[in-house]
Amino acid sequence: MRQMIDVVVIDGGGTGTRLRALGADGTSVAEATSGPSSLTLGVEQAWRNVAAGLDALGDGSDLTGARLVCGLAGGRSRERQAQFRALGRDATTDIVIVTDGFASLLGAHGGQPGVVLAVGTGVAAYALGRDGRVSSASAWGFSIGDEGSGAWIGRRAVSLLSRHMDGRLSETSALFDALRSRVGGDFDAVQTWLSNANATKFASLAPVVIDTAAAGDDVAMGIMHDATAELELAIAAIDDGGPISLLGGLAPVFATRLSDRLAARLRPPQGNALDGLALMARRGWRDEVVPGEQHHDG
Secondary structure (H helix, E strand, O other): OOEEOOEEEEEEOOOOEEEEEEOOOOOEEEEEEEOOOOHHHOHHHHHHHHHHHHHHHHOOEEOOOOEEEEEEOOOOOHHHHHHHHHHOOOOOOOEEEEOHHHHHHHHHHOOOOEEEEEEOOOEEEEEEOOOOOEEEEEOOOOOOOOOOOHHHHHHHHHHHHHHHHOOOOOOOOHHHHHHHHHHOOOHHHHHHHHOOOOHHHHHOOHHHHHHHHHOOOHHHHHHHHHHHHHHHHHHHHHOOOOOEEEEOOOHHHHHOOOOHHHHOOEOOOOOOHHHHHHHHHHHOOOOOOOOHHHOOOO
16 A cells, blocks of 8 residues: 655755655655756756656655655745746645755754754855844855855866966876866866866865865865865854754865864754755745744654
């Protein structure tokens, strides 16, 4: 007998998508994964990958009439929200969309005041103040922001490689040697690599920078130093002194790089973005607003 599903919560970013089906009592029935569903990479691609994840969940579960509660990178744009809902109208009549950063904030602190810094392909800092006010910094998107993220690190590395290749940067570096095998060793090869380079592709270079920095390369260490400074600036813009949780694929990398002042406030997240979206579903929240009187788990 197929299990009836009440809600599907969906956490979508630039690297992949996670989905969790919840029964009427809020318990998890099934989970699935799919490709990237960041709205900044294209709304149609995002819906295709979400739909693929829903198909995977539907194998053994009845999704008829299920609500979708989505935390998507790039989800703040009302225009993108409308486009995404239009694409999904045949799958369900009710799609709630917030940013993945807001979903992570709720999950990390169980709906209580605190700060999250989500750093992976992109980056977003979110805070829930003691007065119930939600604030955010960074998360403007790869084209003009995401400073300190995996994509930003990769783009910064390729930019420095280009300066080295044409003589504007004389410093030698093991990082440049490592990048040439992935990006290309001459102008035409690099241009070809750049022709379809998006945030995900640039972020794939971040491990090269991180590993080279760990080996003591000055150029790579400089990139990581600057990335850390950018992340601390994002926290400072919204900080009111609450506990801080780091989330995302690069969280372990930066947990050891933050200043002592911030590191002393680090707390392991209580849950992830899917947990935050499940909390939203339980409370009937539809926007990035947390009523002050509801700072409790219910």
